[in-house]
């Protein structure tokens with residue numbers, strides 16, 4: 001099963017467009033099911049701005065329900081295989097913040113790959129898949145959207 005098939009990418013791009021200018025986050029299960037997560041980063045920021053300096057515009061934190069579902073999946077026959085989030089207007093790179101979130105004591109916290117979606121002015125331009133190579137998270141796949149796909153509308 002190609003988890004990053006056209007249909008799944010469209011679902012993820014739509015999600016990313018709908019949360020723009022904030023980051024979206026979610027995951028793809030091993031069977032290909034896309035789960036749209038809830039980014040509570042702005043909520044955390046408003047509650048404790050000194051601790052949570054980032055807002056949803058430049059950070060993501062999964063809701064408690066999402067985190068529970070993901071952790072539960074790792075003990076099931078259908079584990080989360082890909083965690084995705086979007087980068088509004090900054091490009092699809094694996095940031096320092098992304099790496100620290102993905103690591104626990106220098107090792108990958110979860111047995112997953114990471115998809116970062118490049119959103120520009122509300123349109124999905126590209127996506128990059130990053131995987132742990134034993135030393136760092138390296139880009140292993142780059143997906144460019146075609147003109148038609150990139151015009152996924154912002155849904156209000």
Ligand SMILES: [Zn+2]
Nearest residue numbers: 085087095098
């Ligand atoms: Zn990021």
